[in-house]
Amino acid sequence: DADVTQTPRNRITKTGKRIMLECSQTKGHDRMYWYRQDPGLGLRLIYYSFDVKDINKGEISDGYSVSRQAQAKFSLSLESAIPNQTALYFCATSDTGTGSGNTIYFGEGSWLTVV
Amino acid sequence: AQSVAQPEDQVNVAEGNPLTVKCTYSVSGNPYLFWYVQYPNRGLQFLLKYITGDNLVKGSYGFEAEFNKSQTSFHLKKPSALVSDSALYFCAVRDYGIQGGKLIFGQGTELSVKP
Numbered sequence: 001d002a003d004v005t006q007t008p009r010n011r012i013t014k015t016g017k018r019i020m021l022e023c024s025q026t027k028g029h030d031r032m033y034w035y036r037q038d039p040g041l042g043l044r045l046i047y048y049s050f051d052v053k054d055i056n057k058g059e060i061s062d063g064y065s066v067s068r069q070a071q072a073k074f075s076l077s078l079e080s081a082i083p084n085q086t087a088l089y090f091c092a093t094s095d096t097g098t099g100s101g102n103t104i105y106f107g108e109g110s111w112l113t114v115v
Numbered sequence: 116a117q118s119v120a121q122p123e124d125q126v127n128v129a130e131g132n133p134l135t136v137k138c139t140y141s142v143s144g145n146p147y148l149f150w151y152v153q154y155p156n157r158g159l160q161f162l163l164k165y166i167t168g169d170n171l172v173k174g175s176y177g178f179e180a181e182f183n184k185s186q187t188s189f190h191l192k193k194p195s196a197l198v199s200d201s202a203l204y205f206c207a208v209r210d211y212g213i214q215g216g217k218l219i220f221g222q223g224t225e226l227s228v229k230p
Contacts, residue, residue, distance in 0.1 A: 043218070104161075105161060107158055
């Protein structure tokens with residue numbers, strides 16, 4: 001089983017609909033992240049969370065919201081989906097530890113298409 | 116601001132030949148550099164990282180990367196390419212100073228290994 005699990009893996013939704021992407025991890029990490037991947041742009045950070053009570057915006061948070069339901073669960077919502085939110089979304093986790101060397105581990109991604 | 120650049124959108128190599136995927140970085144302070152690989156429908160997998168110490172870092176699947184401070188580069192290498200190495204490769208730098216220690220990604224390099 002994957003250490004970082006995302007559901008759904010693929011979803012097609014209509015413009016204006018609310019959609020939630022869920023993420024759970026078994027690595028016991030404190031930090032969780034949501035990234036978005038667009039062709040030619042690499043990955044960009046949407047939101048991140050240090051723990052259940054500490055949630056922060058990333059560089060492209062507009063149009064998104066998140067919820068950290070437990071240490072192991074971090075969900076991403078699009079309240080009113082629009083076509084330019086069509087992308088591959090990744091959840092990721094990292095141990096807090098010390099220093100910047102802690103590896104960030106990614107899930108397998110959720111393809112979201114907004115029509 | 117921290118940044119990484121992957122100057123080649125695509126690299127083509129014959130199976131059995133050595134491969135290099137290039138990455139240059141711009142950071143203030145000590146760089147924490149990572150390589151990830153994305154196989155089709157497989158998510159983003161960690162390959163290797165440079166934190167400190169030996170400039171030659173060994174990682175998964177026979178890959179290694181050479182950290183060169185004077186040239187601000189962190190090129191990914193493999194002595195003998197396999198067809199199964201064909202994938203999208205991302206270089207990243209971890210920016211611990213902002214946004215939860217987020218990874219800043221290059222735009223990715225598509226590696227194609229032909230038989």
